[in-house]
Amino acid sequence: MRRLDVATAEKQRQALKMRSVGYEYERIAADLGYADKSGAWRAVKAACDRAVIEPAREQRMIMADRLDILLQRTLRAVLEGDLDQVVNVLRVEKRRAELFGLDAPRGFEISGPGGEPIQTDVGEILRERIAALRERAATPLPELPPVASNGSANGSENGSENGSEGEPGDWGAMGWL
Numbered sequence: 657m658r659r660l661d662v663a664t665a666e667k668q669r670q671a672l673k674m675r676s677v678g679y680e681y682e683r684i685a686a687d688l689g690y691a692d693k694s695g696a697w698r699a700v701k702a703a704c705d706r707a708v709i710e711p712a713r714e715q716r717m718i719m720a721d722r723l724d725i726l727l728q729r730t731l732r733a734v735l736e737g738d739l740d741q742v743v744n745v746l747r748v749e750k751r752r753a754e755l756f757g758l759d760a761p762r763g764f765e766i767s768g769p770g771g772e773p774i775q776t777d778v779g780e781i782l783r784e785r786i787a788a789l790r791e792r793a794a795t796p797l798p799e800l801p802p803v804a805s806n807g808s809a810n811g812s813e814n815g816s817e818n819g820s821e822g823e824p825g826d827w828g829a830m831g832w833l
Contacts, residue, residue, distance in 0.1 A: 665706075671696055672703035716755060723752050 667688055674684045681693035681700075690696045727748045733741040753759050768774040 660706075668699040668703040668706075671699040675700045719755055720752070723748055723755070727752075 671684050671688055671690075674687070675681070675696075679687075681696040684690070684696035684700070685693050688696065688699070690699065727745065730741045730744040730748060734745060766774060
């Protein structure tokens with residue numbers, strides 16, 4: 657791995673900074689002395705590859721330290737009589753609670769006028785479908801003639817009238833249910 661000198665690292669950092677604010681690679685190359693836009697692109701890529709992204713845990717710790725410093729300063733100002741800083745104390749505390757998930761989740765209950773439940777057409781549609789299913793389940797199944805397996809008119813192979821072990825209309829005995 658090639659060792660990077662300070663001047664090259666600084667030039668790559670500048671290229672990355674220029675790109676992050678919207679400069680095109682041609683402009684970066686011209687301003688920083690790269691031969692062409694591909695040199696500027698490689699410089700930006702190298703700077704990105706070297707960047708260290710801190711894990712969320714470390715970032716949270718750093719933010720907590722910053723919030724502690726802000727809280728100390730604003731509280732000191734409040735204690736010295738600057739009551740305008742109370743708003744900032746509350747903002748810092750709110751941000752800290754968000755950062756660490758200290759606030760309890762909020763529950764919401766929606767009701768109609770007078771606290772009555774809200775009626776929707778979805779509920780009515782479901783009730784109608786359930787009623788139709790109950791009605792259909794309470795209606796007896798129609799009686800069908802047995803299926804002829806040998807081509808005879810009554811479907812009997814063994815001489816019985818309905819061609820099955822059960823009574824006519826006995827769906828369970830026919831193996832249909």
